Amino acid sequence: MVANSGGRSSDADSGPQRHIPVLLREVIAALEPASGKIILDGTFGAGGYTQAILDQGANVIALDRDPTAIAGGQAMVAVNGGRLNLIQSQFSDLARHAPEGGLDGVVLDIGVSSMQIDEAERGFSFQKNGPLDMRMSASGVSAADVVNRAKVGDLIRIFGFLGEEKQPGRIARAIEKRRADEPFRTTRDLAGLIEIVTPRKAKDKIHPATRVFQALRVFVNDELGELAQALFAAERSLKPGGRLVVVTFHSLEDRIVKKFFSDRSGKAAGSRHLPMVEDKPAIFDNIGKPMIAASDAEAELNPRARSAKLRAGLRTTAPARAADFSIFELPDLASLEKMGG
Numbered sequence: 448m449v450a451n452s453g454g455r456s457s458d459a460d461s462g463p464q465r466h467i468p469v470l471l472r473e474v475i476a477a478l479e480p481a482s483g484k485i486i487l488d489g490t491f492g493a494g495g496y497t498q499a500i501l502d503q504g505a506n507v508i509a510l511d512r513d514p515t516a517i518a519g520g521q522a523m524v525a526v527n528g529g530r531l532n533l534i535q536s537q538f539s540d541l542a543r544h545a546p547e548g549g550l551d552g553v554v555l556d557i558g559v560s561s562m563q564i565d566e567a568e569r570g571f572s573f574q575k576n577g578p579l580d581m582r583m584s585a586s587g588v589s590a591a592d593v594v595n596r597a598k599v600g601d602l603i604r605i606f607g608f609l610g611e612e613k614q615p616g617r618i619a620r621a622i623e624k625r626r627a628d629e630p631f632r633t634t635r636d637l638a639g640l641i642e643i644v645t646p647r648k649a650k651d652k653i654h655p656a657t658r659v660f661q662a663l664r665v666f667v668n669d670e671l672g673e674l675a676q677a678l679f680a681a682e683r684s685l686k687p688g689g690r691l692v693v694v695t696f697h698s699l700e701d702r703i704v705k706k707f708f709s710d711r712s713g714k715a716a717g718s719r720h721l722p723m724v725e726d727k728p729a730i731f732d733n734i735g736k737p738m739i740a741a742s743d744a745e746a747e748l749n750p751r752a753r754s755a756k757l758r759a760g761l762r763t764t765a766p767a768r769a770a771d772f773s774i775f776e777l778p779d780l781a782s783l784e785k786m787g788g
Contacts, residue, residue, distance in 0.1 A: 468495030469752045470694055470741055474554060477692045477734050477759040480505035484551035487684070489538030489677060491516055494523050496554055501527055505551070508544055510536045512584040537584070539676035542684045549686030556694045557674055576635040581664045588783045590663040594637060595630045599623050601781035608778045609671075609699070610662025614645050618659060634660075665699070671777055674700060678707045679770035682730060685762040690734060692759040701738075701756045703775050708733070708760050710774045730768065731760030 468474070474496060480486050482504035488497045491511040497520075500507050509531060511517055517535045524531050534544055538555060579591040597605070599619045606615035621644040622631070631637050638656040645655045665671060681691045695701040713729030741752035 467749045467751070468499070469556070469696075469749065469755045470739065470745070470757050471495065471499055473739050473757050474692055474694065475499055475503065477757065478552045478554060478690050480552065485546060486552040486554065487541055487545065487550050488554050489541050490554075490556045491520060491533065492556065494520055496556060497531065498523065500554075501530060506530045507532070508550075509533045510538050510541060510544065512537045514585055537673060539673045539680060541677060542680040545684035550681075550684050550689055551686065552690045552692070553681040553685060554692045554694075555674070555677060555681075557670070557696065557700045576633055579631055579634055579637055581660075581667045583668045588667060590667050591631055593663060593667060593783075594622055595626050597781055604778065604780055605666050606659050606662045608662075608780070609665045610658035610660075611699075612658040612662065618644055661697075666780065667783070669783065671699060671703060671775075674703055675707075675772055675775050675777065676770070678704070679767075682711065682762070683767045687762055687764045689762040690759060691731065691762065692734075692757065694755055694757050696751070696754050696756075701758075703777075704758050705738075706774055706776075708737075708758055710771075711760070711768075713765075727768075728765035729763050730765045731762060734759040734761050 478486060478500065480500040480503040484505040486500050486505050486507050488500065488507055488509040491497055491509040493516070494509070497507050497509045507530065509520070511520075511533075512535065514535055517533060520533045524533050532544075536544060541553065579589065579594065581590040582588075593605070594602075599622075602619035602622060603615045606612040606618060612618065618641055621640055622637075625631070625640055631640075637659070638654075641656040641659055642654075647655050678691075678693075685691060693704045695704055708731055711730040712733075713727050737758065739757040741749075741755045746753040
Protein backbone atom coordinates (compact mmCIF):
# COMPACT_ATOMS: atom_id res chain seq x y z
CA MET A 448 0.00 0.00 0.00
CA VAL A 449 0.89 3.64 -0.10
CA ALA A 450 2.57 5.85 2.39
CA ASN A 451 2.01 8.87 4.57
CA SER A 452 4.52 11.65 4.16
CA GLY A 453 7.28 9.44 2.92
CA GLY A 454 8.23 7.46 -0.11
CA ARG A 455 11.02 5.60 -1.80
CA SER A 456 12.11 5.81 -5.39
CA SER A 457 15.17 4.50 -7.11
CA ASP A 458 17.68 6.82 -8.73
CA ALA A 459 20.57 5.47 -10.74
CA ASP A 460 22.98 8.11 -9.50
CA SER A 461 21.98 8.76 -5.91
CA GLY A 462 20.40 5.43 -4.92
CA PRO A 463 17.13 5.09 -3.01
CA GLN A 464 15.38 8.37 -2.24
CA ARG A 465 13.06 8.37 0.72
CA HIS A 466 10.38 10.84 1.46
CA ILE A 467 8.45 12.09 -1.53
CA PRO A 468 5.39 13.86 -0.11
CA VAL A 469 2.39 13.44 -2.39
CA LEU A 470 0.52 16.53 -3.66
CA LEU A 471 2.87 18.71 -1.62
CA ARG A 472 2.32 21.90 -3.62
CA GLU A 473 -1.45 21.45 -3.49
CA VAL A 474 -1.40 20.69 0.25
CA ILE A 475 0.57 23.84 1.04
CA ALA A 476 -1.69 25.94 -1.20
CA ALA A 477 -4.77 24.64 0.61
CA LEU A 478 -3.26 25.07 4.10
CA GLU A 479 -1.80 28.56 3.54
CA PRO A 480 0.79 28.27 6.33
CA ALA A 481 2.44 31.51 7.39
CA SER A 482 4.34 33.09 10.26
CA GLY A 483 2.27 33.14 13.45
CA LYS A 484 0.00 30.27 12.38
CA ILE A 485 -0.16 26.93 14.19
CA ILE A 486 -0.62 23.89 11.95
CA LEU A 487 -1.13 20.33 13.15
CA ASP A 488 0.32 17.56 10.99
CA GLY A 489 -1.50 14.45 12.16
CA THR A 490 0.62 12.02 10.13
CA PHE A 491 4.24 13.10 10.53
CA GLY A 492 5.84 10.04 8.89
CA ALA A 493 9.18 11.21 7.52
CA GLY A 494 8.25 14.87 7.99
CA GLY A 495 7.66 15.97 4.40
CA TYR A 496 4.59 18.12 4.99
CA THR A 497 5.89 19.30 8.35
CA GLN A 498 9.15 20.60 6.86
CA ALA A 499 7.33 22.38 4.04
CA ILE A 500 4.99 24.05 6.56
CA LEU A 501 7.93 25.10 8.74
CA ASP A 502 9.63 26.53 5.65
CA GLN A 503 6.63 28.86 5.23
CA GLY A 504 7.17 30.24 8.73
CA ALA A 505 4.36 28.49 10.62
CA ASN A 506 4.71 26.55 13.86
CA VAL A 507 3.87 22.84 13.73
CA ILE A 508 2.42 20.33 16.14
CA ALA A 509 3.19 16.96 14.55
CA LEU A 510 1.74 13.61 15.62
CA ASP A 511 2.61 10.03 14.75
CA ARG A 512 1.57 6.81 16.47
CA ASP A 513 4.79 5.08 15.37
CA PRO A 514 7.64 5.42 17.91
CA THR A 515 10.15 4.88 15.10
CA ALA A 516 8.87 7.98 13.29
CA ILE A 517 9.08 10.01 16.49
CA ALA A 518 12.67 8.94 17.05
CA GLY A 519 13.56 9.69 13.43
CA GLY A 520 12.10 13.20 13.67
CA GLN A 521 14.17 14.39 16.63
CA ALA A 522 16.83 15.93 14.39
CA MET A 523 14.12 18.04 12.73
CA VAL A 524 12.90 19.14 16.17
CA ALA A 525 16.43 20.13 17.16
CA VAL A 526 17.08 22.42 14.18
CA ASN A 527 13.77 24.30 14.29
CA GLY A 528 14.26 26.31 17.43
CA GLY A 529 11.08 25.32 19.27
CA ARG A 530 8.75 25.77 16.28
CA LEU A 531 8.14 22.00 16.00
CA ASN A 532 6.47 19.97 18.74
CA LEU A 533 6.63 16.27 17.84
CA ILE A 534 4.33 13.98 19.83
CA GLN A 535 3.69 10.24 19.79
CA SER A 536 -0.07 10.05 19.47
CA GLN A 537 -2.84 8.70 17.29
CA PHE A 538 -4.31 11.47 15.16
CA SER A 539 -7.79 10.66 16.45
CA ASP A 540 -6.57 12.35 19.68
CA LEU A 541 -5.47 15.55 17.93
CA ALA A 542 -7.93 17.70 19.91
CA ARG A 543 -5.95 16.92 23.07
CA HIS A 544 -2.85 18.52 21.56
CA ALA A 545 -4.48 21.62 20.08
CA PRO A 546 -3.81 24.99 21.76
CA GLU A 547 -6.60 26.65 23.71
CA GLY A 548 -7.10 29.27 21.01
CA GLY A 549 -7.52 26.65 18.29
CA LEU A 550 -5.57 25.57 15.23
CA ASP A 551 -5.05 27.42 11.97
CA GLY A 552 -4.77 24.21 10.01
CA VAL A 553 -4.82 20.42 10.15
CA VAL A 554 -3.31 18.13 7.52
CA LEU A 555 -3.80 14.37 7.42
CA ASP A 556 -2.04 12.07 4.95
CA ILE A 557 -3.77 8.72 5.34
CA GLY A 558 -1.99 5.40 4.90
CA VAL A 559 0.99 3.38 5.94
CA SER A 560 4.46 4.89 5.90
CA SER A 561 7.01 3.85 3.31
CA MET A 562 9.44 3.50 6.19
CA GLN A 563 7.15 0.90 7.72
CA ILE A 564 6.80 -0.97 4.43
CA ASP A 565 10.57 -0.99 3.94
CA GLU A 566 11.20 -2.66 7.32
CA ALA A 567 10.56 -6.40 6.94
CA GLU A 568 10.28 -6.82 10.71
CA ARG A 569 7.15 -4.65 10.73
CA GLY A 570 5.29 -7.21 8.60
CA PHE A 571 3.41 -4.77 6.35
CA SER A 572 4.57 -6.15 3.00
CA PHE A 573 4.19 -9.62 1.53
CA GLN A 574 7.20 -8.80 -0.65
CA LYS A 575 9.48 -8.86 2.41
CA ASN A 576 9.35 -11.90 4.69
CA GLY A 577 8.98 -10.96 8.33
CA PRO A 578 6.70 -11.40 11.34
CA LEU A 579 3.01 -11.07 10.48
CA ASP A 580 2.66 -7.87 12.52
CA MET A 581 1.41 -4.67 10.77
CA ARG A 582 0.98 -2.61 13.96
CA MET A 583 1.76 1.06 13.31
CA SER A 584 2.08 1.77 17.02
CA ALA A 585 4.16 -1.40 17.65
CA SER A 586 1.68 -2.45 20.36
CA GLY A 587 -1.69 -4.15 20.63
CA VAL A 588 -3.25 -6.86 18.47
CA SER A 589 -1.13 -8.00 15.52
CA ALA A 590 -2.15 -9.31 12.12
CA ALA A 591 -1.04 -12.78 13.25
CA ASP A 592 -3.48 -12.57 16.17
CA VAL A 593 -6.31 -11.78 13.75
CA VAL A 594 -5.43 -14.47 11.22
CA ASN A 595 -4.96 -17.15 13.88
CA ARG A 596 -7.90 -16.28 16.15
CA ALA A 597 -10.72 -14.64 14.18
CA LYS A 598 -13.78 -16.66 13.21
CA VAL A 599 -14.12 -17.49 9.54
CA GLY A 600 -17.16 -15.24 9.19
CA ASP A 601 -15.22 -12.34 10.66
CA LEU A 602 -12.29 -12.92 8.31
CA ILE A 603 -14.67 -12.97 5.35
CA ARG A 604 -16.12 -9.59 6.35
CA ILE A 605 -12.69 -8.10 7.02
CA PHE A 606 -11.26 -9.26 3.69
CA GLY A 607 -14.39 -8.43 1.74
CA PHE A 608 -15.07 -4.93 3.06
CA LEU A 609 -11.67 -3.56 4.07
CA GLY A 610 -9.74 -5.22 1.26
CA GLU A 611 -12.50 -5.48 -1.34
CA GLU A 612 -11.21 -9.01 -1.92
CA LYS A 613 -13.23 -10.89 -4.52
CA GLN A 614 -12.83 -14.35 -2.98
CA PRO A 615 -12.85 -13.71 0.79
CA GLY A 616 -14.65 -16.95 1.64
CA ARG A 617 -12.20 -19.20 -0.16
CA ILE A 618 -9.21 -17.50 1.49
CA ALA A 619 -10.79 -17.44 4.98
CA ARG A 620 -11.66 -21.15 4.87
CA ALA A 621 -8.15 -22.02 3.68
CA ILE A 622 -6.72 -20.02 6.58
CA GLU A 623 -8.95 -21.89 9.05
CA LYS A 624 -7.80 -25.26 7.69
CA ARG A 625 -4.10 -24.35 7.73
CA ARG A 626 -4.05 -22.75 11.21
CA ALA A 627 -5.57 -25.89 12.75
CA ASP A 628 -2.28 -27.62 11.96
CA GLU A 629 0.14 -24.73 12.38
CA PRO A 630 -0.38 -21.04 13.22
CA PHE A 631 0.59 -18.28 10.81
CA ARG A 632 3.73 -16.50 11.95
CA THR A 633 5.25 -14.71 8.95
CA THR A 634 4.13 -12.66 5.99
CA ARG A 635 5.41 -15.42 3.72
CA ASP A 636 3.21 -17.97 5.50
CA LEU A 637 0.08 -16.02 4.65
CA ALA A 638 1.07 -14.76 1.21
CA GLY A 639 2.15 -18.26 0.17
CA LEU A 640 -1.21 -19.73 1.13
CA ILE A 641 -3.11 -17.02 -0.75
CA GLU A 642 -0.98 -17.61 -3.86
CA ILE A 643 -2.03 -21.27 -3.79
CA VAL A 644 -5.72 -20.64 -3.04
CA THR A 645 -6.17 -17.78 -5.54
CA PRO A 646 -3.31 -18.10 -8.05
CA ARG A 647 -2.39 -15.07 -10.09
CA LYS A 648 -3.82 -14.91 -13.59
CA ALA A 649 -2.07 -13.36 -16.57
CA LYS A 650 -4.50 -10.43 -16.63
CA ASP A 651 -4.11 -9.65 -12.91
CA LYS A 652 -2.31 -6.37 -12.24
CA ILE A 653 -1.69 -6.97 -8.53
CA HIS A 654 -0.39 -9.82 -6.39
CA PRO A 655 -3.12 -12.17 -5.06
CA ALA A 656 -2.25 -11.24 -1.46
CA THR A 657 -2.50 -7.47 -1.94
CA ARG A 658 -6.12 -7.02 -0.87
CA VAL A 659 -5.90 -9.35 2.14
CA PHE A 660 -2.78 -7.62 3.43
CA GLN A 661 -4.48 -4.25 2.97
CA ALA A 662 -7.54 -5.46 4.86
CA LEU A 663 -5.51 -6.78 7.76
CA ARG A 664 -3.49 -3.58 8.03
CA VAL A 665 -6.59 -1.39 8.01
CA PHE A 666 -8.31 -3.62 10.58
CA VAL A 667 -5.33 -4.01 12.95
CA ASN A 668 -4.79 -0.24 13.06
CA ASP A 669 -8.52 0.67 12.96
CA GLU A 670 -7.63 3.07 10.16
CA LEU A 671 -11.18 3.91 9.11
CA GLY A 672 -12.33 4.50 12.67
CA GLU A 673 -9.24 6.58 13.39
CA LEU A 674 -9.90 8.73 10.33
CA ALA A 675 -13.54 9.29 11.25
CA GLN A 676 -12.60 10.32 14.79
CA ALA A 677 -9.83 12.59 13.50
CA LEU A 678 -12.23 14.48 11.22
CA PHE A 679 -14.57 15.25 14.12
CA ALA A 680 -11.59 16.18 16.30
CA ALA A 681 -10.36 18.61 13.63
CA GLU A 682 -13.83 20.16 13.45
CA ARG A 683 -13.67 20.86 17.21
CA SER A 684 -10.07 22.09 17.15
CA LEU A 685 -9.93 24.44 14.18
CA LYS A 686 -10.60 28.12 14.76
CA PRO A 687 -12.88 30.02 12.34
CA GLY A 688 -10.93 30.37 9.12
CA GLY A 689 -8.88 27.28 9.93
CA ARG A 690 -8.19 24.79 7.16
CA LEU A 691 -8.59 21.01 7.09
CA VAL A 692 -6.65 19.23 4.35
CA VAL A 693 -6.84 15.45 3.88
CA VAL A 694 -4.95 13.29 1.38
CA THR A 695 -6.20 9.74 0.86
CA PHE A 696 -4.96 6.87 -1.26
CA HIS A 697 -7.86 4.44 -1.20
CA SER A 698 -11.53 4.61 -2.07
CA LEU A 699 -12.64 3.56 1.43
CA GLU A 700 -10.75 6.46 3.02
CA ASP A 701 -11.79 8.96 0.38
CA ARG A 702 -15.43 7.96 0.81
CA ILE A 703 -15.25 8.80 4.52
CA VAL A 704 -13.68 12.21 3.89
CA LYS A 705 -16.15 12.99 1.12
CA LYS A 706 -19.13 12.08 3.32
CA PHE A 707 -17.76 14.20 6.17
CA PHE A 708 -17.38 17.35 4.08
CA SER A 709 -20.74 16.74 2.44
CA ASP A 710 -22.46 16.38 5.82
CA ARG A 711 -20.70 19.47 7.19
CA SER A 712 -21.44 21.61 4.12
CA GLY A 713 -24.81 22.70 5.47
CA LYS A 714 -26.69 21.54 2.40
CA ALA A 715 -29.77 19.50 3.17
CA ALA A 716 -29.80 15.90 2.04
CA GLY A 717 -33.08 14.41 1.04
CA SER A 718 -35.32 13.05 -1.66
CA ARG A 719 -38.35 14.30 -3.56
CA HIS A 720 -40.21 11.39 -1.95
CA LEU A 721 -39.43 12.57 1.60
CA PRO A 722 -40.31 15.71 3.57
CA MET A 723 -37.94 18.66 3.20
CA VAL A 724 -34.99 18.60 5.59
CA GLU A 725 -34.02 21.97 7.01
CA ASP A 726 -30.56 23.19 6.07
CA LYS A 727 -27.99 23.24 8.87
CA PRO A 728 -25.31 25.91 9.22
CA ALA A 729 -22.23 25.05 7.17
CA ILE A 730 -19.29 24.04 9.33
CA PHE A 731 -16.89 23.76 6.39
CA ASP A 732 -16.83 25.49 3.02
CA ASN A 733 -14.94 23.94 0.12
CA ILE A 734 -11.44 25.20 -0.60
CA GLY A 735 -11.06 25.21 -4.37
CA LYS A 736 -12.26 22.11 -6.19
CA PRO A 737 -14.12 19.49 -4.14
CA MET A 738 -11.38 16.98 -5.00
CA ILE A 739 -7.88 17.32 -6.42
CA ALA A 740 -5.95 14.39 -7.90
CA ALA A 741 -2.25 14.21 -8.67
CA SER A 742 -1.16 15.39 -12.08
CA ASP A 743 0.04 12.92 -14.69
CA ALA A 744 3.54 14.34 -14.29
CA GLU A 745 3.57 13.71 -10.53
CA ALA A 746 2.10 10.23 -10.93
CA GLU A 747 4.80 9.37 -13.45
CA LEU A 748 7.52 10.64 -11.13
CA ASN A 749 6.02 9.04 -8.01
CA PRO A 750 3.78 5.97 -8.56
CA ARG A 751 2.37 6.37 -5.04
CA ALA A 752 0.56 9.50 -6.22
CA ARG A 753 -1.58 7.73 -8.81
CA SER A 754 -4.46 7.03 -6.45
CA ALA A 755 -4.05 10.10 -4.23
CA LYS A 756 -6.98 12.46 -3.69
CA LEU A 757 -6.98 15.73 -1.78
CA ARG A 758 -10.07 17.26 -0.18
CA ALA A 759 -10.01 20.45 1.86
CA GLY A 760 -12.41 22.60 3.84
CA LEU A 761 -12.43 26.06 5.42
CA ARG A 762 -13.83 26.17 8.98
CA THR A 763 -16.73 28.58 9.40
CA THR A 764 -17.93 30.28 12.58
CA ALA A 765 -20.70 27.70 13.12
CA PRO A 766 -20.30 25.66 16.31
CA ALA A 767 -19.07 22.09 16.02
CA ARG A 768 -21.79 19.48 15.88
CA ALA A 769 -21.95 16.19 17.75
CA ALA A 770 -19.83 13.38 16.33
CA ASP A 771 -22.32 11.24 14.42
CA PHE A 772 -20.43 8.23 13.11
CA SER A 773 -23.50 6.90 11.32
CA ILE A 774 -22.82 9.30 8.43
CA PHE A 775 -19.84 7.15 7.42
CA GLU A 776 -21.80 3.89 7.25
CA LEU A 777 -18.85 1.93 8.65
CA PRO A 778 -19.30 -1.85 8.92
CA ASP A 779 -19.74 -3.69 12.21
CA LEU A 780 -16.62 -5.84 12.26
CA ALA A 781 -15.16 -8.14 14.91
CA SER A 782 -13.69 -6.68 18.10
CA LEU A 783 -9.92 -6.32 18.08
CA GLU A 784 -9.74 -6.70 21.87
CA LYS A 785 -11.05 -10.28 21.68
CA MET A 786 -8.17 -11.34 19.43
CA GLY A 787 -5.24 -10.29 21.59
CA GLY A 788 -2.48 -12.70 22.49
